[in-house]
């Protein structure tokens with residue numbers, strides 16, 4: 001089956017059919033949210049301000065979510081907790097149908113097979129060709145040679161790099177290098193793609209192309225969570241926007257802007273923060289004096 005015809009939204013299955021599906025597929029079918037944070041806090045150093053402070057957030061299968069907020073607001077920490085590069089200090093985290101808060105270390109590689117990651121600085125292997133960089137992601141998960149021979153060209157075609165398979169990273173433009181990184185992130189067909197400032201090193205036109213590619217990947221059913229400072233892109237895309245401020249979720253809008261102009265409504269209940277047009281899926285407490293826009 002072609003890679004991008006696969007579709008990740010499984011049809012509803014009967015109990016009888018479930019017996020013939022792998023436990024992974026059955027588990028995923030039952031879970032609408034692919035990422036769930038329940039009152040999650042992360043303190044890196046004892047006594048330091050929490051990088052995340054009581055964050056509750058659900059991301060549904062197939063969503064495209066922008067994480068925005070000033071530098072140091074906790075965006076990368078959120079992504080690192082999803083990847084289990086860091087562990088929550090308190091609260092619970094579910095990813096791709098599993099609770100990962102207390103997941104044994106030896107199960108983390110299996111979790112990461114459901115996750116693709118893209119970074120601002122591309123992180124390609126400098127001495128490997130485009131093909132080898134993408135193939136490497138399959139080799140480490142034990143994919144057979146014939147699978148790699150078919151999946152890598154198909155993925156390179158999707159990211160529009162056909163014909164550049166033999167180039168080394170330094171022979172590519174920044175945008176092309178990021179396309180290789182994206183190909184590497186998706187070649188194993190993860191259900192979730194995390195992108196931490198993927199356009200941070202790129203010019204506006206190239207950035208727009210990268211985000212269009214992420215949108216295309218999202219349209220095949222892959223959930224995309226992208227941390228960004230790119231105001232133009234967020235305002236153009238009109239996707240869900242979650243804004244962090246000092247480790248708190250202060251805004252969660254279905255078709256949001258980069259900078260929210262709506263006034264903050266602080267309810268009598270200190271556990272609730274709302275803005276006009278907010279999705280209302282979060283109830284992270286923030287102190288009243290912190291109810292300001294970091295990036296306004």
Ligand SMILES: Nc1ncnc2c1ncn2[C@@H]1O[C@H](COP(=O)(O)OP(=O)(O)OP(=O)(O)O)[C@@H](O)[C@H]1O
Nearest residue numbers: 044045050051069070071072073074075076077078
């Ligand atoms: N490994 C670490 N050890 C100690 N403190 C850390 C560590 N990583 C992040 N922090 C702190 O946690 C807070 C949140 O950082 P984080 O990197 O998540 O923010 P961010 O929103 O991604 O910022 P940026 O937009 O600059 O990437 C900051 O105060 C930061 O200094």
